[in-house]
Amino acid sequence: MKIIEPTLLLDKKKCLQNIMNMSEKCRRNNLIFRPHFKTHQSKEIGEWFRGFGVDKITVSSLNMALYFAEDGWDDITVAFPVNYLEIDKINDLASRINLNLLVESPLVLYNLKKGLKFKVNIFIKIDIGYHRTGINPGDDKTINKILEEIEISDFFRFKGFLGHAGHSYKARSKNEIERIHFDSKDQMSELKNLYKQKYPNLIISVGDTPTCSLMEDFRDIDEIRPGNFVFYDYMQSMIGSCTSDQIAVVMACPVVAKHPEREEIIIYGGGVHFSKDFFLFEDGTISYGSLVDLHEDGWDIPFNSKQVIIKSLSQEHGVIQAGKEVFSRINIGDVIGVLPIHSCLTSNLMKSYLTLNNERISRL
Amino acid sequence: MKIIEPTLLLDKKKCLQNIMNMSEKCRRNNLIFRPHFKTHQSKEIGEWFRGFGVDKITVSSLNMALYFAEDGWDDITVAFPVNYLEIDKINDLASRINLNLLVESPLVLYNLKKGLKFKVNIFIKIDIGYHRTGINPGDDKTINKILEEIEISDFFRFKGFLGHAGHSYKARSKNEIERIHFDSKDQMSELKNLYKQKYPNLIISVGDTPTCSLMEDFRDIDEIRPGNFVFYDYMQSMIGSCTSDQIAVVMACPVVAKHPEREEIIIYGGGVHFSKDFFLFEDGTISYGSLVDLHEDGWDIPFNSKQVIIKSLSQEHGVIQAGKEVFSRINIGDVIGVLPIHSCLTSNLMKSYLTLNNERISRL
Numbered sequence: 001m002k003i004i005e006p007t008l009l010l011d012k013k014k015c016l017q018n019i020m021n022m023s024e025k026c027r028r029n030n031l032i033f034r035p036h037f038k039t040h041q042s043k044e045i046g047e048w049f050r051g052f053g054v055d056k057i058t059v060s061s062l063n064m065a066l067y068f069a070e071d072g073w074d075d076i077t078v079a080f081p082v083n084y085l086e087i088d089k090i091n092d093l094a095s096r097i098n099l100n101l102l103v104e105s106p107l108v109l110y111n112l113k114k115g116l117k118f119k120v121n122i123f124i125k126i127d128i129g130y131h132r133t134g135i136n137p138g139d140d141k142t143i144n145k146i147l148e149e150i151e152i153s154d155f156f157r158f159k160g161f162l163g164h165a166g167h168s169y170k171a172r173s174k175n176e177i178e179r180i181h182f183d184s185k186d187q188m189s190e191l192k193n194l195y196k197q198k199y200p201n202l203i204i205s206v207g208d209t210p211t212c213s214l215m216e217d218f219r220d221i222d223e224i225r226p227g228n229f230v231f232y233d234y235m236q237s238m239i240g241s242c243t244s245d246q247i248a249v250v251m252a253c254p255v256v257a258k259h260p261e262r263e264e265i266i267i268y269g270g271g272v273h274f275s276k277d278f279f280l281f282e283d284g285t286i287s288y289g290s291l292v293d294l295h296e297d298g299w300d301i302p303f304n305s306k307q308v309i310i311k312s313l314s315q316e317h318g319v320i321q322a323g324k325e326v327f328s329r330i331n332i333g334d335v336i337g338v339l340p341i342h343s344c345l346t347s348n349l350m351k352s353y354l355t356l357n358n359e360r361i362s363r364l
Numbered sequence: 365m366k367i368i369e370p371t372l373l374l375d376k377k378k379c380l381q382n383i384m385n386m387s388e389k390c391r392r393n394n395l396i397f398r399p400h401f402k403t404h405q406s407k408e409i410g411e412w413f414r415g416f417g418v419d420k421i422t423v424s425s426l427n428m429a430l431y432f433a434e435d436g437w438d439d440i441t442v443a444f445p446v447n448y449l450e451i452d453k454i455n456d457l458a459s460r461i462n463l464n465l466l467v468e469s470p471l472v473l474y475n476l477k478k479g480l481k482f483k484v485n486i487f488i489k490i491d492i493g494y495h496r497t498g499i500n501p502g503d504d505k506t507i508n509k510i511l512e513e514i515e516i517s518d519f520f521r522f523k524g525f526l527g528h529a530g531h532s533y534k535a536r537s538k539n540e541i542e543r544i545h546f547d548s549k550d551q552m553s554e555l556k557n558l559y560k561q562k563y564p565n566l567i568i569s570v571g572d573t574p575t576c577s578l579m580e581d582f583r584d585i586d587e588i589r590p591g592n593f594v595f596y597d598y599m600q601s602m603i604g605s606c607t608s609d610q611i612a613v614v615m616a617c618p619v620v621a622k623h624p625e626r627e628e629i630i631i632y633g634g635g636v637h638f639s640k641d642f643f644l645f646e647d648g649t650i651s652y653g654s655l656v657d658l659h660e661d662g663w664d665i666p667f668n669s670k671q672v673i674i675k676s677l678s679q680e681h682g683v684i685q686a687g688k689e690v691f692s693r694i695n696i697g698d699v700i701g702v703l704p705i706h707s708c709l710t711s712n713l714m715k716s717y718l719t720l721n722n723e724r725i726s727r728l
Contacts, residue, residue: 005427061369080632104621105622131626132676132681183396256447272709276639276640298476312496314496317423345635
């Protein structure tokens with residue numbers, strides 16, 4: 001494997017292990033496993049999930065749904081408030097797969113109905129505390145209006161309630177994640193109890209990577225939809241969702257300059273490779289990733305992340321504040337590894353993966 | 365023009381005007397105009413520059429140089445510390461164009477020499493205050509060592525000194541930009557005076573968008589390399605490099621949800637469309653762009669950027685804190701405009717432009 005420019009390396013073994021862990025957790029807890037494919041966006045990695053019996057998936061756009069539908073995935077949830085301007089894509093998908101859409105307003109259903117030519121399943125999006133989108137779980141009035149809209153149309157089938165505890169990404173301890181998990185679960189349980197008599201098949205769907213990775217109690221939950229766990233990343237290891245050893249992707253970056261007076265190393269690898277997401281330490285320091293040594297079979301554990309900091313990223317440059325010891329042993333022309341802060345955004349920019357066996361894996 | 369998903373609109377008129385303004389400034393000041401093409405990365409937009417007599421360009425990677433060399437550009441500066449792991453690309457380019465490389469260490473020249481098969485021009489990269497890369501302008505010892513390395517090889521030709529005052533992007537007033545400009549200029553003038561007797565054809569090359577947009581005194585400067593000015597963006601308008609009316613790109617985003625209790629609007633448009641760069645106001649507020657109304661022929665002036673804030677971006681969602689008035693008149697299904705914070709990163713993610721005449725313009 002000869003690397004000459006920024007390259008996103010994928011350790012397939014770690015990735016398969018991550019998929020297996022989550023898949024077994026679902027089996028143990030009798031959960032439907034509907035992984036979010038927005039992180040990898042790769043038909044080939046989708047195949048690895050099929051190997052664990054996965055046949056239902058989540059995506060974050062209709063374009064992504066079309067990409068995976070082409071590959072035979074026929075039960076797809078688009079976990080984004082339905083954008084009815086894309087009605088042609090919705091009809092295209094609904095004509096050939098089980099398409100599950102998220103709705104949080106009666107008006108959207110009303111508009112959707114006007115253009116629909118095929119049946120779709122509707123999840124009602126509930127705000128379980130993240131406060132990005134969704135209906136307040138106590139807002140019976142809106143929920144009931146949506147259910148009425150669903151019932152008067154032959155094109156809609158009510159599938160259940162769906163929530164996303166995205167605020168777990170801001171947690172910094174297992175306790176915090178536990179609190180968020182039980183809080184979400186309680187709200188969803190209450191809804192389930194309220195509506196299960198009328199809709200005995202309704203599904204409760206939740207699932208962010210931190211809670212799905214760390215929690216074991218999923219009573220009243222029917223389905224989980226984590227995505228990031230397939231690779232994990234530096235952010236998830238800092239939250240505590242994974243160990244740094246479980247992170248399955250690393251950016252390999254050539255070293256192009258060194259500045260002894262500042263103990264700074266310049267790598268070929270910037271905002272167009274990593275994205276600009278960063279980790280904020282409690283003391284206000286920010287870092288755009290975590291340095292690791294690369295070797296033939298993969299990479300080692302990260303350097304101390306308070307001593308070696310990816311200090312800034314411009315379009316193509318990354319600046320590493322290395323400290324004396326690391327500075328002295330890394331040379332221009334070396335290729336070093338950086339665990340990305342946010343693997344979803346990094347892989348979205350890199351557009352392909354290189355496995356440790358030198359296989360190129362493509363993606364959307 | 366029917367927009368159904370996040371789309372990067374380009375106002376060709378404004379873009380041509382931006383190119384013309386900079387091109388005329390170069391003519392007035394007798395400067396070589398070597399625009400940085402990393403912002404647009406489009407052969408078609410490159411043609412527009414040719415219309416103004418431009419025949420020398422700057423890029424930020426060898427891959428970008430290869431893309432433009434294919435289109436007949438034959439004098440290209442790669443404004444990035446040379447990465448000699450990419451020696452095959454360097455030889456490929458050097459065999460057919462005038463290739464200008466940046467060097468800041470004798471070691472790199474030494475390694476480069478071992479693999480070179482064709483002549484290249486060498487700029488010595490000077491740190492004029494940004495402290496990202498480059499040699500301290502007072503470091504005669506390193507500069508002279510590099511010049512020695514250049515002289516003993518037939519493959520190298522010394523082209524001049526190159527600097528990038530990237531710290532001007534952190535400026536928030538014309539005064540600050542002026543200070544940075546004169547400071548850079550003074551350092552470069554001194555170098556020119558020191559070396560011009562021995563190298564009468566040496567070139568002084570500088571050029572970030574803020575100083576090139578606002579300054580008029582370029583004495584002792586021979587060449588400028590601004591890039592962002594082709595589109596400008598919200599950040600540049602806040603720095604003062606341009607008026608908001610000069611910004612030539614806007615993201616068109618469908619509105620997919622509204623939350624009256626928080627006066628928040630959810631758009632289809634997130635980190636995978638805009639990038640995660642943000643503007644930090646003095647009071648600590650951050651915003652990921654500035655809202656504008658779209659109409660048939662373009663877009664209006666931005667809403668008050670302290671009252672209407674793009675509060676957060678996740679992968680596909682954008683959250684707008686709209687305030688009462690704006691909230692009440694924007695509806696689900698509308699398509700609204702957002703001036704991007706950083707047009708280089710946004711266009712890198714969007715991968716194409718749609719002009720107001722409905723022409724699709726591709727890019728690398």
